[in-house]
Amino acid sequence: MPDYKELTKEATGILTDLIKINTVNPPGNEIEAVKYVAKLLDREKITYEIIESESGRASIIARVKGNGSKKPVMMMAHLDVVGVEPEKWKFDPFSATIKDDYIYGRGAIDDKGMAACELLIMLEMQRKNVPLKRDLILTLCADEEAGGSKGIEFLVNKHLDKIKAEFVINEGGRIIVNEQTKKVGFVGIQNTEKVPVNIKLVAKGTPGHASVPLPDNCIFKLSKAQARLADWQPPVKLNETTRAFFKGLSRSATFPESFYMENLEHPELGAFCAAQLTKKEPILGSTMRNSVSPTILKSGIRSNVIPSEAEVNLNVRLLPEEKLEDFIQQLREVIKDTSIEIVYNKPEHPDSPTSPVESELFRAMAKVGQELWPEAxxxxxxxxxxxxxxYLRAK
Ligand SMILES: [Zn+2]
Structure with missing residues (x-):
């Protein structure tokens, strides 16, 4: 039995150190965090490789050998963090201040906490000389927050042999603690994700002087299309993952939410249940369907000139199995204006299959969840x- 108290102390120390290393992306400069990690790996004589996609944009891949009877398993996390607005912070975001058992700092949860835990697991495996069937790989990446082209995408394209694994454990998933009971209500193991895509609606009209209103004013046209979109709710579409998710969640929820969750696909009650849940928890609304959020609106150059063009950017999150073309067709039907152009590129993130729930890794994680929180x-x-x-699921 590992000494969890000691390990917690050590993990806290590693996390604190990592937060203090500023890896805001851009510019990222993950090399500083990588050097720190390398020092700890050196101490335990664990082999690793540092790979720079460009100067300063480093990822590190470490490996502890198993006996080779099974394929490797990889632990993965990203070392870069998003920017900060320091004036909105109670503590210096790079101080890793500890208060009431919480660590405050940029990246504490996304994703340096995960990096610290995974690193410690690797150190501990090596120290204790734990016999392994699988090679254990640790990959700490650059550039996740900007899409991953200088991090995991680079590794997948150029160094796939170094990170080939049967299973990968990465960020995501949720453990939700019930606010009232302080008990863990559910453990969510993330096995798939929605696909982000930006779609623009472009309305065109005759330009002119504002003193003479024109019937095809592009701003009015776009506004009408947006109003129709605002009143639209894409239909509920559950997949294997979200169906199991809502079913599981309903067991720890209270009435009436539990009832709504159980009846999302009911032929008569489904729409009502979906609407109620969406109102209560917008994230559940997004979990059950494709979603649309307008994010950028552009038009006009002068206050007295009717512009020739108006456009809105829609940030769309498609369900993993959804075909973009089908969704575009739905949009067309909703906005009911064939003169509005719909402009889009194919999603930047690769189309990737859902990781199966019937797998050794999923079962192992579920078992640990059960041991730690029997009530969840x-x-x-x-x-x-x-x-x-x-990027990895796509491989
Ligand atoms: Zn993250």
């Missing part, structure tokens, strides 16, 4: 956001 349900989980795991 363990369910597969689809993230509404996107991570760099899509």
């Amino acid at each position: 349900v363990t369910v597969p989980f689809m993230s509404t956001g996107a991570t760099d795991a899509a």
Whole structure:
């Protein structure tokens, strides 16, 4: 039995150190964090390789050997973090201040906490000389927050042999603690994620002087299309993951939410249940369907000139199995204006299959969840956001 108290102390120390190394992306400069990790690996004589996609944009791949009877398993996390608005922070975001058992710092949860835990697991495996069937790989990446082209995408394209594994454990998933009971209500193991894509609606009209209103004013046209979109809710579409998710969640939820969750696909009640849940928890609304959020609106150059063009950017999150063309067709039907152009590129994130729930890794994680929190349900989980795991699932 590992000494969890000691390990917690050590993990806290590693996390604190990692937070103090500023890896805001851009510019990232993950090399500084990589050097720190390398020092700890050196101490335990663990072999590793540092790979720079460009100067300063480093990832590190370490490996502890198994006996080779099974294929490797990889632990993965990203070392870069998003930017900060320091004036909105109670503590210096790079101080890793500890208060009431919480560590405050940029990247504490996304994703340096995960990096610290995975690193410690690797160190501990080596120290204790734990016999392994599988090679254990640790990959700490650059550039996740900017899409991963200088991190995991680079590794997949150029160094796949170094990270080939049967299973990968990456960020995502959720453990939700019930606010009232303080007990873990559910353990969500993320096995798939939605696909982000930006779609523009472009309305065109005759330009002119504002003193003479014109019937085809592009701003009015676009506004009408947007109003129709605002009143539209894409239909509920559950997949294997979200069906199991809602079913599991309903067991720890209270009435009436539990009832709504159980009846999302009911032929008569489904729409009502979906609407109620969406109102209560917008993230559940996004989990059950494709989603659309307008994010950028552009038009006009002068206050007295009717512009010739108006456009809105729609940030769309497609369900993993959804075909973009089918969704575009739905959009066309909703906005009911054939003169509005719909402009889009194919999603930047690769189309990637859902990781199966019937797997050794999923079962192992569910078992651990059960041991740690016997009262909680363990369910597969689809993230509404996107991570760099899509690049690996695609392989
Ligand atoms: Zn992250």
